[in-house]
Amino acid sequence: MNSAGYLVNNMARLLAEMLRKRIAPLGVVPGQFPALLALWEKDGLTQKELLAKLDIEQATLANTGLVPV
Numbered sequence: 001m002n003s004a005g006y007l008v009n010n011m012a013r014l015l016a017e018m019l020r021k022r023i024a025p026l027g028v029v030p031g032q033f034p035a036l037l038a039l040w041e042k043d044g045l046t047q048k049e050l051l052a053k054l055d056i057e058q059a060t061l062a063n064t065g066l067v068p069v
Contacts, residue, residue: 032064 001007020030028036038053039045047067051058061067 032066035061035064035066 016030019033023030023033034054035050038050045053047058047061051061054061
């Protein structure tokens with residue numbers, strides 16, 4: 001297939017797989033990456049600020065394993 005939707009979807013899948021392989025040796029999984037990137041951009045965010053920036057619920061962030069529950 002050569003439709004734009006198919007090509008974009010395939011590129012996103014390949015990028016996600018590449019990211020997973022590159023961060024796995026660091027003990028990081030793709031679900032943690034957005035929070036780590038946000039903290040890299042602005043260190044010291046509170047959990048509340050991080051939740052707002054990522055637009056996720058507290059339980060979702062807790063499931064990443066990055067914050068104590």
